[in-house]
Amino acid sequence: MERVDCIVVGGGLAGLAAAYGLAAEGLEVMVLERGNYAGAKNVTGGRLYMDPIRALYPELWEEAPFERAVARESITMMGDGAHTTVEVASDRFAGAQPQSYTVLRARFDQWFADKAAEKGAMIVPNMKVDELLREGGGDGRPGRVIGIRAGGDEIGADVTIVAEGVLGMLASAAGLRAEPAARDSALGFKEVIELPAGVIEDRWRLNEGEGAAHLFMGTVTRGMLGGGFVYTNKESISVGVVVGMAAMLQQAEPVESYKLLDEFKELPQIAPLVKGGTVAEYSAHAIAEGGIARVPKLFGDGYLLAGDAAGLSLNALVTVRGMDFAIASGYHAARAVATAKKAGDTSVAGLARYERALRESFVLKDLETSRAIPRIVENPRLFMHYPRAVSKLAESVFTIGAQPSPRLAKTVWKGARRDFLSLATLKDLWSLRKM
Ligand SMILES: Cc1cc2nc3c(=O)[nH]c(=O)nc-3n(C[C@H](O)[C@H](O)[C@H](O)COP(=O)(O)OP(=O)(O)OC[C@H]3O[C@@H](n4cnc5c(N)ncnc54)[C@H](O)[C@@H]3O)c2cc1C
Numbered sequence: 001m002e003r004v005d006c007i008v009v010g011g012g013l014a015g016l017a018a019a020y021g022l023a024a025e026g027l028e029v030m031v032l033e034r035g036n037y038a039g040a041k042n043v044t045g046g047r048l049y050m051d052p053i054r055a056l057y058p059e060l061w062e063e064a065p066f067e068r069a070v071a072r073e074s075i076t077m078m079g080d081g082a083h084t085t086v087e088v089a090s091d092r093f094a095g096a097q098p099q100s101y102t103v104l105r106a107r108f109d110q111w112f113a114d115k116a117a118e119k120g121a122m123i124v125p126n127m128k129v130d131e132l133l134r135e136g137g138g139d140g141r142p143g144r145v146i147g148i149r150a151g152g153d154e155i156g157a158d159v160t161i162v163a164e165g166v167l168g169m170l171a172s173a174a175g176l177r178a179e180p181a182a183r184d185s186a187l188g189f190k191e192v193i194e195l196p197a198g199v200i201e202d203r204w205r206l207n208e209g210e211g212a213a214h215l216f217m218g219t220v221t222r223g224m225l226g227g228g229f230v231y232t233n234k235e236s237i238s239v240g241v242v243v244g245m246a247a248m249l250q251q252a253e254p255v256e257s258y259k260l261l262d263e264f265k266e267l268p269q270i271a272p273l274v275k276g277g278t279v280a281e282y283s284a285h286a287i288a289e290g291g292i293a294r295v296p297k298l299f300g301d302g303y304l305l306a307g308d309a310a311g312l313s314l315n316a317l318v319t320v321r322g323m324d325f326a327i328a329s330g331y332h333a334a335r336a337v338a339t340a341k342k343a344g345d346t347s348v349a350g351l352a353r354y355e356r357a358l359r360e361s362f363v364l365k366d367l368e369t370s371r372a373i374p375r376i377v378e379n380p381r382l383f384m385h386y387p388r389a390v391s392k393l394a395e396s397v398f399t400i401g402a403q404p405s406p407r408l409a410k411t412v413w414k415g416a417r418r419d420f421l422s423l424a425t426l427k428d429l430w431s432l433r434k435m
Contacts, residue, residue: 004028006337007148007157009129009170011038014307014326014333015163016112020057021334023119027341030157031113031121032150034128039109042165043190043285045229045238045320047213049100052324052362056331065111067233068211069098072204075318076269078218079391083269094210102211102231102238103323104192106281127151132160132174132303142175144347145303158346159302159337163330166286166308176305177296182245184290184374186226186315189261190240192233193277200232203273215318218387220264222255224248225377228264229320230273239265239274242287242315247380258284287322288313291374292367298358299351304333312363314370316435317377325363332357372434381428389419 006022008015011033022029035041047070054061071094076085093099113123129148133156137143147156162171172179195203204212216228225244230237241260248255265274288294288311295311298304306312306329313322336354340346358364376382393415397408405411 001147001154001156003147003156004030005157005341006030006159006161007032007155008161008163009132009148010163010165010307010309011035011113011123011125012042012109012163012165012307012326013112013323014309014330015161016109016116017057017327017330018161018163018306018333018337019121019123019330020060020112020116020119021331022337023116023121025334025338026120027338029121030155031116031123032127032129032148033123033125035125037110037125038113038123039106040125042105042109043188043283044103044105044323045188045190045231045240046105046323047100047102047231047320048323049319049321050097050324051099053327053331054097056328060112060115065107066101066103068102068206068209069094070100070102070213070231071206071210072212073318074212074214076214076216077387077390078216078220078267078269079388080219082391082395083218083387084391084394100213102213102233104233104236104238129164129170132162132170132176134174137175140175142300144301145174145176157302158341159304159351161304161306161330161333161337162309163306163326164309166288166313168305168309171296171305171309176300176303177310178294180286180288180290180294182249183378184288184294184311185245186242186287186289187245187248187257187284188240188242188287189258189284190238190282191261191265191279192236192238192281193274194236194280195277197235199276200235200237204232206232216264217317217383218391220267221247221260221383223380223384224251224255225380225383227383228270230270236280237274237277239270244289244378245286246378287315289315289374292364292371293374295364295367298355299336299348301348302346302351304336304351304354306330306333312367314367314373315377316370316373317382321366325367328361328363329358332361332363370435372431376431376435379428379431381424385419389415393419
């Protein structure tokens with residue numbers, strides 16, 4: 001059997017970050033990617049938060065093919081025929097070191113794969129791994145992972161980094177993690193719509209090169225857990241809708257979830273933004289939303305789990321993260337494997353430093369801090385009652401009727417008493433303190 005130091009399953013951000021680091025350490029590393037090229041099957045919203053990862057591989061970020069630095073954040077609560085938007089802009093969002101950039105994965109992942117290849121990694125596209133090879137085990141123990149089987153061939157490795165993404169089919173089949181449950185998963189639908197740079201800057205009121213991120217919640221998902229998003233790229237926009245799988249399954253009437261994106265684009269708030277654009281890309285993808293409670297053991301005899309395959313993502317309503325976790329977990333995986341190889345110990349004990357490093361980094365710390373979020377966001381009032389109530393209240397404040405107007409304070413008080421002063425709101429506020 002052919003052997004290498006390390007096999008990486010999956011050429012997404014986690015796998016490529018691992019391969020780059022391993023190759024830089026002079027290890028033989030082979031990335032097996034089932035898509036035609038790295039990035040072909042990868043979906044994100046999306047925007048990449050830089051501060052958590054800037055110090056990891058700092059030489060890369062100067063030349064990375066980012067789209068736009070996000071200068072403006074907006075969130076819109078959508079009610080019935082009324083909506084309210086909160087917009088936040090800061091010089092610090094897109095200053096000398098922007099805190100986040102929009103990215104297009106087809107471009108970004110290919111560039112990252114080229115960088116890993118320049119360091120010496122072998123990137124093999126069109127190669128679907130069928131199985132993780134194991135030795136020993138039984139009685140519920142996975143045994144040692146000794147390599148992979150793909151297309152009838154077997155390749156051995158001292159360590160296999162499983163970075164196969166959110167569905168984690170190989171890892172689940174090998175008993176390295178549980179299969180994802182509907183309650184811990186969401187489904188995203190997205191289009192990349194091409195528009196000239198000048199049109200994007202005019203429509204979003206942006207300075208040249210700057211970008212915007214806009215999230216929507218409420219009627220956009222018909223009140224189900226989830227929301228809509230629009231991110232501006234250089235010469236395109238990413239438009240999508242995400243909806244919780246369990247929320248979808250609980251609907252009395254079956255929901256054809258892919259239709260939510262068409263409905264979103266037809267909304268009077270969105271239609272003028274996408275007008276005249278050409279759809280260049282359509283994708284649908286699952287998202288891990290279980291949080292730290294669903295993160296499996298991240299290492300074992302001869303293997304590590306990284307990125308979405310390890311459940312490392314976080315939807316905190318106003319921020320959505322997964323790409324920074326994927327890159328950081330790949331980085332720490334590479335360091336752990338390189339150290340284990342030097343020490344000649346790629347057993348459970350030798351690879352345990354990987355999980356320790358993630359526990360000391362923002363990855364598991366941020367997921368731990370946000371432990372309560374996945375259960376908090378199951379509350380349907382967040383996606384139905386509050387977007388409606390906020391928009392209704394705001395609408396009443398800005399309305400002048402035919403009759404003499406009451407005092408503003410009275411209008412506000414009336415709306416607040418109607419929709420916010422209740423035991424249910426108090427309970428919701430109490431649960432939100434753990435966000
Ligand atoms: C709609 C949507 C919006 C999102 N928005 C954001 C956002 O704005 N910001 C953010 O940070 N995160 C966002 N995320 C999450 C983020 O995209 C993921 O966390 C991130 O892509 C995970 O990277 P990864 O490398 O772990 O997995 P992936 O990028 O999924 O890579 C896994 C790779 O493994 C390959 N693969 C799978 N099985 C096999 C096999 N058997 N053999 C060979 N190759 C295989 C796949 O083809 C794929 O290339 C979003 C996700 C979605 C779906």
